[in-house]
Amino acid sequence: MQKTVNSTDHHLAPSLLALGWQDFFAQQLGPDESGCAPLRIATVHRSRMTAISEHGPIKLRLPAHVNTTDFAVGDWLLAEPDTNLLIRRLERRSVLQRQTVGGRTPQLIAANVDTLFIVTSCNDDFNPARLERYLALANEAGTNPVIVLTKADQVPDANAYQQQAAALQRDLEVVTLNAKTQDAVAALARWCADGQTVALVGSSGVGKSTLLNTLSNKSLEEAQLTGGIREDDAKGRHTTTSRSLHTTQVGGWVIDTPGMRTLHVSDVSAGLEQLFAEITELAPQCRFRDCTHAHEPGCAIQAAVGSGALDPARVERWRKLTQENLSNTPVVTGARGKKKTQARNRSR
Helix, strand or coil, rough: CCEEEHHHHHHHCCCCCCCCCHHHCCCCCCCCHCCCEEEEEECCCCCCCCECCCCCEEECCCCCCCCCCCCCCCEEECCCCCCCCCEECCCCEEEEEEECCCCCCCCCEEEEECEEEEECCCCCCCHHHHHHHHHHHHHHHHHHHEEEECHHCCCCCCCHHHHHHHHCCCCCCEEEECCCCCCCHHHHHCCCCCCCEEEECCCCCCCCHHHHHHHHHCCCCCCCCCEEEEECCEECCCCCCCCEEECCCCCCEECCCCCCCECCCCCHHHHHHCCCCCHHHHHHHHCCCCCCCCCCCCCCHHHHHCCCCCCCHHHHHHHHHHHHHHHHHCCCEECCCCCCCEEECCCC
């Protein structure tokens, strides 16, 4: 018999398709796993996890050897149908992860996310350099990034913020809204439909919890705590402290995440190339193959800066992130079958 978890957030049991199940996951099942129960992780704690099945929310039983840090909210699992005992995790379609200071392995943020809502606000929190870090993360993970500008009702004209955000990446979609109104649901509905999964990332105090409460239509008892921006320094207060999966009003799923004070880039070369495409496409035109794009003659990128075609501040941010990514990305060495991963030697 299924053991259920008390949760008004998932009071209606979803079908597997509505929960985000796809052929990609079905094709991973072996002949002897047809009787296993597919589950999707809803919460991950230090020693326990909860999940959602087509019968509703459940509490997972974990084998003794399982480490919960190896799992992310949004992961698909197989479990024994009668006991809810975890059997194995299915391969992910996408995974959002970040490198933490001093951490040896990346910290998992969310898995199997279709769209990443990068949430920022129309005030002093708006920071192009930080948004570029989130965009690189989304690009590398294979998710569709959308910048969501909250608190648009609190400024005379949000167009300036929208134009700055849209210029950060080709074909980037930017939505401005008031996260407290139902208009926000309509503005984001096409990314939150049945079977779709979005994740919210951004700094503390920009309105992520408010947006989650609106998208999920939570009651006062269910609502996530919210915290505003401090007036003296425009810094946010942490309100969300863990990651969790929630239903949306229009049928999809949203993963809330804690505010991130720092986001270091690591192993995101492809993500950076996509983010700074107008710069990286010029690099092969430089006279020297090993051009640093700083002072060499015949540098196509510096020529574009000089002509006004490229923003020098953006080129400087590209150079900084590229170097940071190179420094933080581990090096894989050794012969086939005996490869080792080690940190790069960093100059001081």
